[in-house]
Amino acid sequence: MASDDTTRSRLAALLTGDWAVTTATPDSLPAEMPNIFVVALPGLETPEEQVIERLRADDQTANTPIIIASALPMVQLQSVPYASDWTIAIVEEPVQANVLADTAQFLLNPEG
Numbered sequence: 001m002a003s004d005d006t007t008r009s010r011l012a013a014l015l016t017g018d019w020a021v022t023t024a025t026p027d028s029l030p031a032e033m034p035n036i037f038v039v040a041l042p043g044l045e046t047p048e049e050q051v052i053e054r055l056r057a058d059d060q061t062a063n064t065p066i067i068i069a070s071a072l073p074m075v076q077l078q079s080v081p082y083a084s085d086w087t088i089a090i091v092e093e094p095v096q097a098n099v100l101a102d103t104a105q106f107l108l109n110p111e112g
Contacts, residue, residue: 001023001024001025001026001029001037001038001039001040001048001051002025002026002039002040002042002048003025003026003042003046003047003048004040004042007040008023008024008025008040009023011038011040011069011095011100014095014096014097014100014101015038015097015100015101015104016097017101019101019104022034026046026047026048026050026051027047029051033060033061033064034064035064035065035108036064036065036066036067036104036107036108037055037064037065037066037067038066038067038069038100038104039051039052039066039067039068039069040069040070040093041068041069041070041072041077042070042071043072044072044076044080049080052066052068052082052088053082056082056085063087064087065087065088065089065104065107065108066087066088066089067088067089067090067091067100067103067104067107068088068089068090068091069091069092069093069095069100070090070091070092070093071092071093071094074090074092077090078090086110087107089103089106089107091103
């Protein structure tokens, strides 16, 4: 999920193979919620961050894994309240396909 079309397309293209990918903007979440979200976070206090906060506040999506892709400094990202949530992972931009896939696999199957 990203406001920027280019970023949204680039991240979606990184998930190849068995992944069913749905893209969305912060103001148009999919009707059917996915098993995992990938959110491109360009900054704090952005529409993308508001989506993360909304997902965590909603009982139906409170435990849905989220991967945050961002070029923000890690210390800044780790300071947000949701960063310590075990269902959230942060990957550094520019995201590498294998890192994104491995992170998604881990969040979806933390025990295996």
